[in-house]
Amino acid sequence: MSRYLLRFTALGYVAFLLLVPVGFVFYRAFGDGLGHAWDAVTTDRAIHALELTLMLTAIAVPANTIVGIILALMLVRTRFRGRGLLNAVVDLPLALSPVVVGLALYLLYGRGGWLGGLAERGVHVLFAFPGMLLATMFVSLPFVVREVVPVLREIGTEQEQAAETLGARPFQVFRRVTFPAIRWAVAYGVVLTTARCIGEFGAVSIVSGRIEGKTETLPIYVQSQYAFDFDTSGAYAASVVLALIAIATVVLLRVFQPKEEVL
């Protein structure tokens, strides 16, 4: 009896918190008909926003995946002064509100900031792509590291040492032994990183300047539609696009993942 109660509570909790709101967005997106929803996401402005979001994601995800793996290896396999500090710093983006991140970049690259002089030399970071990329990379850094670190700890060093005694060079050890052992953790980290990059709003919103058709990402577009243009069904339709990308990433992972290794 209590088992069913527990199950009911857990499922109810998930449904109420997650499924109902997302389902409602889907429901409302198609409230004014499929045609209206399609029109809303195929305007030049919406397509540009989608392209910009995908572009940011396409650069930030590979960069943070490679750096994330290197950081994880450093944290687990090496000892150096300041390792504890590095470990804490990697978590900073998780702890810090994205608004604070945006503001920090804004002040750093803005007029009077330490790197404010760049704009005068023609390198525009704020209200332009580079600033938005920096903000996106900042907030999505920890995911690969956090997924890979526990797996690296768990597999230990014996397999790597065995490979070394069998004649493998450091990179061969990584490619043939270490990477295959952590690949699902990396994949899961990539999914989380991707989701974070696509969904990022706060930090990007501040550094982008929200210039329509230029520095407007999909999440910013959604908010603009809703808050300033009062086109709620358009906002819902764009939200559905965001949600579908997220769902597709998760589904892709599940499809490629072998059954016995389900996380």
Add this chain to the structure above:
Amino acid sequence: MGIAVIDVRKSFGDFAALRDVSVAIPEGSLTALLGPSGSGKSTLLRVIAGLESPDSGQVLIGDEDVTAQPARDRGVGMVFQHYAAFKHMTVYDNVAFGLTIRKRPKAEIAKRVHELLELVQLEGLAKRYPAQLSGGQRQRMALARALAVEPSVLLLDEPFGALDARVRQELRAWLRRLHEEVHVTTIIVTHDQEEAMEVAGQIVVLNEGRVEQVGSPRDLYEQPANEFVMSFVGPVNRLGDTFVRPHDVELLLEPDAGCSEAMVERVVHLGFEVRVELVRDDGHHLTAQLTQEQAQLLELERGQIVYVRPSRETVFSGAARPRDLPQSG
């Protein structure tokens, strides 16, 4: 090839794992590094493998000083306590690993891997993954993997430590036969004196980072260099300054010359062997080892008073010398 370790020191922080260790391992021998945990035996093996670099001293394999060489260039094969199987590779790919790294032709690799799988009795399991093997099978796979690259030295770090007693027993006998077949210089690390004595031709006893004694199993048992070796290579009774092996304790029902009185505390039947735990009239506890036949003749019972006499005892005073005592009766 033979191995020479010369004045090797290695510390981990404040802990001195090896203090001036020098050992010579003859070519083609099977040598055991024996000692309690923390004695430095595994560190010594890892220094020879190149997985740890010594703070000072030299390692020679054959005539070559390999101290500065990384593990991958030393031509050693290593087997780890927890198998270190490559979990994402099949048995075949595990064994083939070293040859694949060396970019040998596919046909040559296939031939060699199948030879080795036959040698370690894993033919037919080539396509399995390590998770589908038993512990003993995994360790034999690890051995085949180490042998695949034709190492000049085979290093085994507590290879049977994670296996249950029966499998361990089988694998020891199997390793002995394998060594006779392959004849590669082999070092096995163990904390189990019985394992060392059963498998190895030469034993190096280590304690607190120092070599206590090097010798054949029989040397160590019969001529232990000091107290530590005496008590580590077999059970021993300590009676003041003298040491007596349980099988050198004579039990008599009537008092006789050189005997002292003792009370039977417990009689333990271990099949062929019977262990009798005694307390002497001066308060010393000691154990006597008898055959079942001897025990039956004596009809020992708990609480019974008997007379004990060591037939052979050892006193360490600088230079140790066991002495045989004259026997009467």
